[in-house]
Amino acid sequence: MARILLITDHVHGPGRRRYSPPAASEEKRQGAVVGLVAQLYDAVLDDCAQCRQELLDHLANDSATAGVLVGWACLIVSETYGGVPELLLDGSERDDAPFHPTAAFRAIACAYEDTGSDGVHAACEACTGEERLDAARTALELVVGLADFGTDFINQ
Numbered sequence: 001m002a003r004i005l006l007i008t009d010h011v012h013g014p015g016r017r018r019y020s021p022p023a024a025s026e027e028k029r030q031g032a033v034v035g036l037v038a039q040l041y042d043a044v045l046d047d048c049a050q051c052r053q054e055l056l057d058h059l060a061n062d063s064a065t066a067g068v069l070v071g072w073a074c075l076i077v078s079e080t081y082g083g084v085p086e087l088l089l090d091g092s093e094r095d096d097a098p099f100h101p102t103a104a105f106r107a108i109a110c111a112y113e114d115t116g117s118d119g120v121h122a123a124c125e126a127c128t129g130e131e132r133l134d135a136a137r138t139a140l141e142l143v144v145g146l147a148d149f150g151t152d153f154i155n156q
Contacts, residue, residue, distance in 0.1 A: 019147060041140070041143065066132040067120050067121040074109055074113075076142075077146070081151070099141065103134075108124060108127075
């Protein structure tokens with residue numbers, strides 16, 4: 001059952017958001033913690049390392065919420081580039097590129113490219129806790145990087 005999880009003693013507002021976080025109805029449908037992705041996105045935008053880490057820690061054992069986060073990043077990427085770019089799928093980015101997707105993120109992004117959001121959630125379930133965290137960190141870096149730098153982010 002989906003639930004709201006508020007674990008911080010301060011608020012991170014949505015003022016810097018460029019992208020709307022996943023809808024509560026989608027989070028509920030996937031069995032995710034309602035609002036956790038939005039809280040995490042806001043904490044990252046506010047550069048709050050404490051909240052970021054506390055919220056990320058929950059994703060290690062929560063494949064549904066991790067799947068919502070990574071699926072959301074894949075959706076944003078797909079809408080931005082007209083599909084998921086090869087360098088996010090095969091690790092072909094330059095050695096000196098500022099963004100290097102993790103192997104876990106690439107595997108989940110391939111599932112997104114093949115089967116959409118249902119594939120993302122199955123791929124997240126198959127991941128270890130550490131792999132889910134790696135994929136979640138990559139997803140956050142990607143969403144924030146695209147918001148800050150636009151389409152050039154992955155090609156810098």
